[in-house]
Amino acid sequence: MADLFTVSLIWSTIRLSTPLILAALGGLFSERSGVINIALEGMMLAGAFTAAAMTYATGNPWVGLLTAIGAGAGVAAIHAVACIRYRADQVVVGTAINILMIGLPGFLSGAFFLSSGSTPQLPIEQLIPLAPIVMAFAFVPLTWYALYRTPFGLRLRAVGDNPEAADAAGIDVAKIRYTGVLLSGALAAMGGAYLSTGQSSLFTRNMTSGRGFIALAALIFGKWKPTQTLLACLFFGFTEALTIQMQGVVKLPSGEDIPVQFIQMVPYVLTIIVLAGFIGHSRAPAALGVPYAKER
Amino acid sequence: MNLLFPVIAVAAAFLVGSVFVLLIGDNPIETYWLLIGSALWWPDGIGYTLFLATPLIFTGLAVAVAFRAGLLNIGAEGQLYVAAFATAWVGIVLANVPATVLVPLCFAAAIAAGATWGAIPGLLKARFGSHEVINTIMMNFIAVALVSYFTQYHYRTPGDPILQSAPISANAYIPRVGELIPGFPERIPLNLAFILALVACVLVYVLLWKTKWGYELRATGSNPSAAEYGGISVRRQIVLAMAISGGLAGMVGINEVLGYRHRYYDGFSDNYGFTGIAVALLGRNHPVGVILAALLFAILTRGGIPVDAFTQNVTKDIVQILQATIILFVAAEALFRKPFQRWLTSSPSR
Numbered sequence: 235m236a237d238l239f240t241v242s243l244i245w246s247t248i249r250l251s252t253p254l255i256l257a258a259l260g261g262l263f264s265e266r267s268g269v270i271n272i273a274l275e276g277m278m279l280a281g282a283f284t285a286a287a288m289t290y291a292t293g294n295p296w297v298g299l300l301t302a303i304g305a306g307a308g309v310a311a312i313h314a315v316a317c318i319r320y321r322a323d324q325v326v327v328g329t330a331i332n333i334l335m336i337g338l339p340g341f342l343s344g345a346f347f348l349s350s351g352s353t354p355q356l357p358i359e360q361l362i363p364l365a366p367i368v369m370a371f372a373f374v375p376l377t378w379y380a381l382y383r384t385p386f387g388l389r390l391r392a393v394g395d396n397p398e399a400a401d402a403a404g405i406d407v408a409k410i411r412y413t414g415v416l417l418s419g420a421l422a423a424m425g426g427a428y429l430s431t432g433q434s435s436l437f438t439r440n441m442t443s444g445r446g447f448i449a450l451a452a453l454i455f456g457k458w459k460p461t462q463t464l465l466a467c468l469f470f471g472f473t474e475a476l477t478i479q480m481q482g483v484v485k486l487p488s489g490e491d492i493p494v495q496f497i498q499m500v501p502y503v504l505t506i507i508v509l510a511g512f513i514g515h516s517r518a519p520a521a522l523g524v525p526y527a528k529e530r
Numbered sequence: 531m532n533l534l535f536p537v538i539a540v541a542a543a544f545l546v547g548s549v550f551v552l553l554i555g556d557n558p559i560e561t562y563w564l565l566i567g568s569a570l571w572w573p574d575g576i577g578y579t580l581f582l583a584t585p586l587i588f589t590g591l592a593v594a595v596a597f598r599a600g601l602l603n604i605g606a607e608g609q610l611y612v613a614a615f616a617t618a619w620v621g622i623v624l625a626n627v628p629a630t631v632l633v634p635l636c637f638a639a640a641i642a643a644g645a646t647w648g649a650i651p652g653l654l655k656a657r658f659g660s661h662e663v664i665n666t667i668m669m670n671f672i673a674v675a676l677v678s679y680f681t682q683y684h685y686r687t688p689g690d691p692i693l694q695s696a697p698i699s700a701n702a703y704i705p706r707v708g709e710l711i712p713g714f715p716e717r718i719p720l721n722l723a724f725i726l727a728l729v730a731c732v733l734v735y736v737l738l739w740k741t742k743w744g745y746e747l748r749a750t751g752s753n754p755s756a757a758e759y760g761g762i763s764v765r766r767q768i769v770l771a772m773a774i775s776g777g778l779a780g781m782v783g784i785n786e787v788l789g790y791r792h793r794y795y796d797g798f799s800d801n802y803g804f805t806g807i808a809v810a811l812l813g814r815n816h817p818v819g820v821i822l823a824a825l826l827f828a829i830l831t832r833g834g835i836p837v838d839a840f841t842q843n844v845t846k847d848i849v850q851i852l853q854a855t856i857i858l859f860v861a862a863e864a865l866f867r868k869p870f871q872r873w874l875t876s877s878p879s880r
Contacts, residue, residue: 272604326602345555450667
């Protein structure tokens with residue numbers, strides 16, 4: 235019995251971490267380039283809705299996944315243009331995108347599926363429950379390699395830490411930042427697609443329920459580094475798996491249940507503690523959140 | 531100039547919204563007519579619109595005060611949840627205290643709880659330099675989990691299937707407008723908190739522009755290093771500004787608990803905290819602007835209900851689309867400013 239519990243706990247940790255890993259890696263590309271991305275939540279929702287809707291329309295979940303990636307990049311493009319070209323406040327734009335993505339899927343599904351915010355149920359053979367998990371874990375070393383072993387990664391980090399110097403060295407700051415933000419949309423949308431066409435079989439209103447913010451927390455907890463971010467995602471996925479599995483199972487010595495709410499708080503409390511520097515220091519990219527204006 | 535761009539942004543957002551409406555085969559003019567017309571109908575439309583504007587005035591003011599001090603308070607949502615629970619808690623625990631004492635105590639509980647929840651990220655920023663945006667986001671989730679725990683485990687009426695607290699004492703109720711003004715229907719939940727919101731606007735105005743402390747707060751916001759050099763303790767300003775901001779957000783609890791539901795209802799906030807960011811931004815972080823912007827967003831929210839029911843395809847989700855587009859256009863104001871300035875400089879000279 236204990237073994238069964240452990241195995242299923244590990245498996246559900248992996249499944250629940252997958253959307254977090256994808257979104258957090260997305261956030262990493264955006265934030266390492268210097269653009270704050272609190273819109274991961276909205277980008278995940280864009281991916282989740284598009285994947286479910288397009289899989290339903292075409293019967294092919296891979297078409298769903300690809301269009302979801304496109305939709306995520308499209309939403310990210312709004313973020314990028316507003317933040318990079320028009321130098322809008324990155325947090326405010328991110329908030330706007332999150333609000334937009336609460337409304338837009340509902341608006342479209344109301345018109346096309348005559349429902350109040352969800353897509354029709356997909357048959358089980360049209361789901362892709364495993365591939366996104368493999369991809370998420372494969373993307374971690376790939377991200378590490380891209381970040382630390384390629385010219386693109388060097389430029390991305392340079393632009394995020396010191397855009398003036400990067401510009402002086404001939405790097406196109408805006409172009410690198412656009413790439414970073416678009417990648418973040420594509421990856422976050424993959425995470426969302428996995429929620430609606432892998433973990434479950436339809437899109438429901440606001441189905442990410444804060445996972446974009448947990449991914450953001452994992453990114454900060456992981457100090458904006460791929461490997462540590464992966465560990466943070468696994469840990470947060472584990473706390474979620476625990477809340478699902480332990481309801482009524484784990485008891486305090488006094489015989490009372492441990493309230494689920496306290497386990498739900500763990501990622502957020504830890505992020506605050508880490509950010510305050512109590513467990514090692516988490517340093518953001520130096521130019522994070524600062525729009526770059528080219529000197530003339 | 532100050533008023534022009536918000537107006538352009540709203541117009542542009544409605545234009546974008548109408549593209550969406552056309553896309554799904556409805557008539558945008560009819561949709562907007564229904565949206566705005568129904569929200570201004572006397573007395574129900576206006577009554578509910580003002581009722582819905584009340585929390586948005588509080589959260590808009592909250593974000594505006596923080597913004598004036600150079601801080602972005604994304605945490606109004608968490609602050610108002612904690613405050614609403616605190617005011618309900620006082621209303622339940624001190625049930626036998628007479629109204630003249632209990633109502634002020636409930637007000638104080640809401641404001642103090644919100645202020646505390648706001649001051650924590652302020653302190654973290656002042657002490658450790660950690661960014662208030664991330665911390666307020668995290669505090670939102672912690673607040674929701676915390677009050678949900680207290681409601682579920684300690685203050686729910688046994689057997690109640692809904693996640694809500696037991697009712698508060700009738701001594702803690704604040705009157706509805708219908709009880710104060712004869713002829714205004716009492717079924718409309720518009721209550722004393724709306725007046726309180728207007729008073730808060732006046733107080734914030736006086737505080738920010740007519741007191742030394744407000745001057746110091748704004749100096750901190752516009753140039754922290756100059757303020758520090760001029761003898762202002764920037765750290766202290768950060769904590770104070772976040773506490774005031776949180777206290778203002780917390781006053782949403784007065785409207786919700788003492789004026790409307792008379793208990794704490796889990797998950798009651800319709801994104802008030804986040805809409806507050808839009809309200810402050812559109813209102814140019816000024817109390818008068820906040821009132822106008824809160825009214826606009828309240829009209830959208832109220833008008834969304836008949837739109838949902840009476841149009842072919844458009845759902846009330848159009849409201850979020852409009853809100854988000856307004857924020858985007860206000861935030862990316864350079865989009866309009868550049869062509870506008872080009873037009874200003876080119877047309878009169880030729």
